[in-house]
Amino acid sequence: MRNVLVKLSIFMIMPLVFLLFWQFMSSLIDNKIILPAISDVFLLLKSPNQPMIGMGSLVDNLTISLIRVLTGYVAAFCLAIPLGMLMGYSKFIFSLFHYFMGLFRPIPPLAWVPLVLAWFGVASLANFSPIQSGQIYIYLRNIQISMVFIIFIGAFFPILLSTIYGVQNVRKTLIESARTLGGNEFKIFWKILIPASAPSIVNGMRIGLGVAWMCLVSAEMLPGSISGVGYLIIHAYTVARTDVVIAGMISIGVVGVMLDTIFKTLETKKFAWQSKYR
Amino acid sequence: MNSLILETKDLHKEYTTDKKRVIKALAEINLKVHSNDFLCILGPSGCGKSTLLRIFAGLEKSSGGSIFYKNKPLTSSTHEIGMVFQEYSLLPWRTVIGNVSLGLEFLGKKRNKRLETAMRYLRLVGLEDYAQSYPYELSGGMQQRVAIARSLANDPEILLMDEPFGALDAHTRILLQKELLRIWDNNRKTVLFVTHSVDEAIYLADRILVMSAGPGTLLEEITVDIERPRKRSDPEYGRLTTRILEMLDSQIKQ
Ligand SMILES: Nc1ncnc2c1ncn2[C@@H]1O[C@H](COP(=O)(O)OP(=O)(O)O)[C@@H](O)[C@H]1O
Ligand SMILES: [Mg+2]
Numbered sequence: 264m265r266n267v268l269v270k271l272s273i274f275m276i277m278p279l280v281f282l283l284f285w286q287f288m289s290s291l292i293d294n295k296i297i298l299p300a301i302s303d304v305f306l307l308l309k310s311p312n313q314p315m316i317g318m319g320s321l322v323d324n325l326t327i328s329l330i331r332v333l334t335g336y337v338a339a340f341c342l343a344i345p346l347g348m349l350m351g352y353s354k355f356i357f358s359l360f361h362y363f364m365g366l367f368r369p370i371p372p373l374a375w376v377p378l379v380l381a382w383f384g385v386a387s388l389a390n391f392s393p394i395q396s397g398q399i400y401i402y403l404r405n406i407q408i409s410m411v412f413i414i415f416i417g418a419f420f421p422i423l424l425s426t427i428y429g430v431q432n433v434r435k436t437l438i439e440s441a442r443t444l445g446g447n448e449f450k451i452f453w454k455i456l457i458p459a460s461a462p463s464i465v466n467g468m469r470i471g472l473g474v475a476w477m478c479l480v481s482a483e484m485l486p487g488s489i490s491g492v493g494y495l496i497i498h499a500y501t502v503a504r505t506d507v508v509i510a511g512m513i514s515i516g517v518v519g520v521m522l523d524t525i526f527k528t529l530e531t532k533k534f535a536w537q538s539k540y541r
Numbered sequence: 542m543n544s545l546i547l548e549t550k551d552l553h554k555e556y557t558t559d560k561k562r563v564i565k566a567l568a569e570i571n572l573k574v575h576s577n578d579f580l581c582i583l584g585p586s587g588c589g590k591s592t593l594l595r596i597f598a599g600l601e602k603s604s605g606g607s608i609f610y611k612n613k614p615l616t617s618s619t620h621e622i623g624m625v626f627q628e629y630s631l632l633p634w635r636t637v638i639g640n641v642s643l644g645l646e647f648l649g650k651k652r653n654k655r656l657e658t659a660m661r662y663l664r665l666v667g668l669e670d671y672a673q674s675y676p677y678e679l680s681g682g683m684q685q686r687v688a689i690a691r692s693l694a695n696d697p698e699i700l701l702m703d704e705p706f707g708a709l710d711a712h713t714r715i716l717l718q719k720e721l722l723r724i725w726d727n728n729r730k731t732v733l734f735v736t737h738s739v740d741e742a743i744y745l746a747d748r749i750l751v752m753s754a755g756p757g758t759l760l761e762e763i764t765v766d767i768e769r770p771r772k773r774s775d776p777e778y779g780r781l782t783t784r785i786l787e788m789l790d791s792q793i794k795q
Contacts, residue, residue, distance in 0.1 A: 434628075434629075434630075436626050436628050436629065436630045437630060437632060439598075439600050439624075439626070439630075440624065440626060440630040440688075440691075441643065441647070442598075442599070442600065442618050443598045443599070443600070443618055443620075443622065443623055443624040443692075443701075444620060444623065444643055444644035444647055444691070444692070444695055445618070445619070445620030445644055445647040445648055445695065446643075446644075446647045447647075450646075450647055454643070454646070455632070458632070458634050459632075459634070461634075534634075536633040536634045536675055536676075536677060537633070
């Protein structure tokens with residue numbers, strides 16, 4: 264118990280110092296547009312469901328951003344994991360794709376924006392939806408193809424690379440011993456390769472989600488966007504509401520940490536064997 | 542004499558490295574193994590012992606010659622020939638019993654039957670209390686016993702063992718040699734045991750095949766005529782040790 268308290272207080276030192284510094288600076292500057300007081304931002308965060316600056320509430324915008332991220336992210340890992348497994352498993356498939364994709368990897372996801380806007384404009388998933396009204400339709404209209412594409416690019420490479428790495432680094436002895444026990448290629452793939460590379464894959468998924476989240480918020484700041492936290496921040500900036508900007512930034516951080524925590528919990532729960540593996 | 546189970550004729554193997562260099566690993570191996578034999582293959586490091594076992598296990602292709610298993614050509618891996626590796630080979634994400642069940646899963650056995658069989662073999666190697674442990678919770682020697690149980694659970698005809706105790710400390714090694722003979726006594730298999738330790742070969746084997754330095758050929762076959770359990774203090778044990786050591790020595794001088 265005492266240990267927990269000590270840990271907690273060590274953990275609290277930096278945030279407290281930071282808040283004190285913020286409070287000190289804001290009263291020194293005394294200009295809401297440059298640096299609002301903590302209390303102004305806190306007021307916004309306290310009631311996240313309240314509409315602000317004519318753009319819906321913080322929660323509404325966060326929800327839209329999250330749905331966008333998850334759409335692009337799911338697409339990315341549905342493609343990256345099978346492809347990565349095949350590339351890790353077969354030298355032929357590896358050399359078929361590796362060098363080609365190496366050309367795309369250094370391109371920052373946001374550099375795709377102009378091209379993607381030219382291709383898809385403001386088209387959204389709603390354009391392909393059979394339902395043309397209702398709540399779902401409104402959500403679909405907010406999932407622009409261009410944004411999904413950017414998120415996809417951002418999440419795809421981290422997941423792909425860690426999947427390849429995971430499969431390529433499965434110990435040869437594990438596969439060979441399975442073979443001498445009568446395992447065929449198919450069974451070895453499912454019972455050895457996938458579980459053995461799972462920690463690396465999940466790690467890639469975690470990094471991918473972080474990258475996707477950052478890409479999205481930036482993508483929402485670009486022209487063509489009309490909702491989402493990224494847009495909320497940019498819009499708040501144009502109407503000189505710095506308190507909203509900061510509240511938006513904090514919520515981006517909090518959501519990011521929450522997403523990351525989900526994966527971290529999964530990693531420590533499911534893959535305890537990995538850290539003790541000799 | 543028991544029936545012939547494994548036979549090779551002029552078996553040889555060359556590796557081609559990435560830089561297109563050819564390494565002769567095995568040359569003209571002619572070998573006859575009878576069922577229930579405990580055979581040790583003894584030779585200096587790099588003489589091709591692992592290569593030979595890996596060819597029998599179907600993990601490596603021979604470059605020429607032929608292998609007959611029960612009078613039929615042996616071409617690929619079969620669950621009738623099991624292998625225990627020197628290195629860590631258990632699946633770290635599975636419990637001990639999950640590991641021992643692996644081969645039975647491959648063979649399509651029912652869950653109940655799998656657990657029952659796996660448990661029986663865990664009992665045989667004396668690890669029934671560790672069924673729910675994970676490999677990383679076990680010592681190296683215990684892990685190798687699990688690996689042995691895993692191979693035996695498949696009820697193979699031949700058990701290939703590639704320096705299975707090579708990574709263990711001397712004391713554990715001696716304990717496990719004794720243990721292996723006890724297991725073998727309970728569950729007679731044909732064993733091909735590779736080692737570079739003369740002492741280990743004499744302690745374990747019915748017959749010892751001494752290999753020459755690479756490219757490996759069979760130098761001599763020695764029948765160990767000492768009653769089990771063998772005592773290292775037995776004068777015959779000492780004589781045999783000296784004889785084999787001299788043989789290996791002459792190999793190095795050449
Ligand atoms: N995959 C491989 N590629 C090239 N050379 C190999 C390979 N495996 C083994 N060798 C070579 O073949 C010879 C025999 O190796 P090995 O069978 O491992 O010997 P041992 O088990 O008796 O120590 C060695 O010279 C080794 O370097
Ligand atoms: Mg070897």
